[in-house]
Amino acid sequence: MIGQPGIPPAGSSRSESWGEWFDRHSRTFFIAPAVTLILIFAVFPTFYSIVFALSRVRFTGDGLSFRFVGLQNFYKQFIGTEQVHFLGKIEAMDAFGLVFFIAVTAAVFWWLYRSLKTTTWIGMAGRAISAAMAIFLAWVIGATLLSGNPIGTLLTTLFYVIIGCALQFVIGLGLAFLCSQPVRAKNFFRVVFFIPLMITPLGVGFAMRMVADSSKGPLLPLFNLFGIGSWIWSADAWSARFVMMICDSWQWIPFIFICMLAALENVPRDHVEAAQVDGASSVQIFREITWPQIVPVAVTVLLIRMIEAFKIVDLPNIMTGGGPGTSTESMTLHSYYIWRANDFGSSAAIAYLLLILTVVICASFFNYVVLGQLRKARG
């Protein structure tokens, strides 16, 4: 209803106009508390921590004192005293590392060149950021891992994210597929597979520390049976990383499992039965009918899991304290240990580097994988 200014509409009262005004703005009122809380507890600290990342912070008798140091806290992670800790031991690349770096760089530039014809300038800007990150990571991988040098917390984190999430996805999807079949006691298995997700990460850490104890843990008889009773997983960098990834997978496979089970159960049965009548094999049915229908859920679940995996901290903190050396230390744990020594500036800088890494990788995955699969699914 539109009335003349200053003249209330016929039959309206003051309370009715308040009610109408409230109706018009109710969405704002309802959403305001949530937005305010997010601003206070998420957005403000995120921006305020930039001040920390660019400062040397000290406790004084009257609170905190800040001394502006520019990008020094970032600089030392790449070039200064923390380079080996963060990036790994960067030395002259050997042939294998160099070939890998050149191959990735060439592929990235080819992809950019092809995108020029099909993408807007905003899309090209996004692709340029993704390409820069890919080339930088290829350089770090080539100079450290593929040249036989120790890796830093950056690649350790990526190891947990990429290899860990891939493993969790394959096993989680497999279990979900099994539980979606008409097997006996499948509800029992659904509950059992879901239990690890309900345990706090701290609890998982302590439980896994006991399970993985190499001197008197419950798996020792099994290790002895296979002749690896004297194997000390915590003494070697890569075995420690793999144990950490397996323990993390134990907790997170249920998440993949439960989401993929829901997706699998939504696949129309008549499509599957029609294919069976036509004589399609199980592999063909999965590849041609089931997978295309669950792929939007699959890539979304993988994206959520990756974002979570970047933040891994409890398991390496409890099980190895980041050791041996710095081999199991993730970027979050790196930031936490420095924070604990009251070096808030460096801690905030590492947290920002983690944020940039997470955003670029996850946004790239979303744009080039998730959206692609969603478009394909919509036909």
Add this chain to the structure above:
Amino acid sequence: MSIYKKSVCLLSGAVALGALPGASVAGEFDGVTVNILTRPGYVIAGRLAERGKEFEAATGAKIVVTEVPFAEIFPKIQNDWSTGTNSIDVGVFAAGWGVELDAAGLLEDMTPYIEKDTKLDLDDVAPYFRDFGQKIGGKTKLLMVDGDFQMVYYRKDVLEKAGLQPPKTWDEYLDVASKIHGQDMNGDGQADYGLCSFKKRNAQSYFAIQTIAAPYVQTMGTAQGFHFDGATMKPIVNNEAWKKALEIYKETGKYSPPEELNLDITDMRPIYLAGRCGMFIEWGDTGPLQLGADAASVKGLLYAVGAVGAKEVLDRATGKLVPVTKENAPHSVDGINYAPFAAFGGWAGAINAKADQKKKSAAYAFLSYMNQAAQSGVDVTIGETGYNPYRNSQLASTDLWEKAGMPKELAENYIGAINGALNNLNMASDMKIPGAAKYTSVVLDTEIARYLAGETTVEEALKNIEAGWEEVTEDFGRDAQIKAQALALGTGQ
């Protein structure tokens, strides 16, 4: 807890009323609550809570002990006191941490309280803990509840059977370990370890490397220090002495449990108490711990040497190791330089300068009560408390220890080792300057862990430690650190 310990607790409670500071009277602190923050578990915190109940009964002050993870004690106290939150009245932490808090004016000066206290008897506190542990800039800002330094323990029966003497130098430590490694030391039919080490990262491994390095680097007495050049604050770490220490530390891995890189002190204790270790570096806790029910196989067998030394020492001008002489190491004995390392420096209580006066008075009275010989003389003999001796009266005779169940010969060895270390004029002090946590538990710990794990060479590790320490010094300001170091080592005003 054993019947002995329960009886000791009851008896000590009974004497509580008579042992309060001179100025304290019954009901004096009615309605006052003193909040104490310290580490988790019975060790350190448990005895504070038990003594707190006695104190409450005697004075009316309620003692509330809050426990947080070890690594969070210092940041929490610093945060609480410097931001004016003031929810904590007393922090019980490493004596060395007090310097950084005091630099921000957060610690109460206890001198006026001590002047009125007739029962504290500070002269009875061993000189190192009284002058280096409790005092900052000449004023008493902390009161000890525990005295800490690392010693080397050995299995007397195992060494005797092998016809070996306890090691006097770190080279001998490795030599003895190599000769007893693989023997069955507890009769379970399994091969045991020549020595045990705890080298887990982000734990307490960085103390042991300093225990090994100290006799190679410090020769001229406590005031010389062994981390920095006092005049310039340049690290004295990238040299042959620290290189030798790191190499020895890595070499110990040959005779240690294979999972040593993931063992903390709390993981190692059950191993040596089960009789599986020929030797190990530990704090004073081992003496009474071996009397516990869970240490039946080693009861009375773990003897100690107060310090293991070196026959070569650092020539600071050249960075090279040179043979010990009376000129370059005046405190040396028979050509061996000893420098027992006050690892951690002991747990001590400090009072928040911004707390209410009534709370500060009650807090001081409680810390004094804990420190007095009547209470601490009992507490240090109970292994589970985590308290090690720090008063002369606790080390003057074997009576206290024999009463606690220690055989006389072992008690003589134990207090003899401690006395020998405490009276050593070349005792090496733990870092007591602002940023100590960053210097040691971050930079040193990380580089040691990386070297032990094979990520870096010894040369790279030393170079990285030097660069890391320089960066921390620059962050805090070189001139300020030079002054702080002088105060910490007793050479400044």
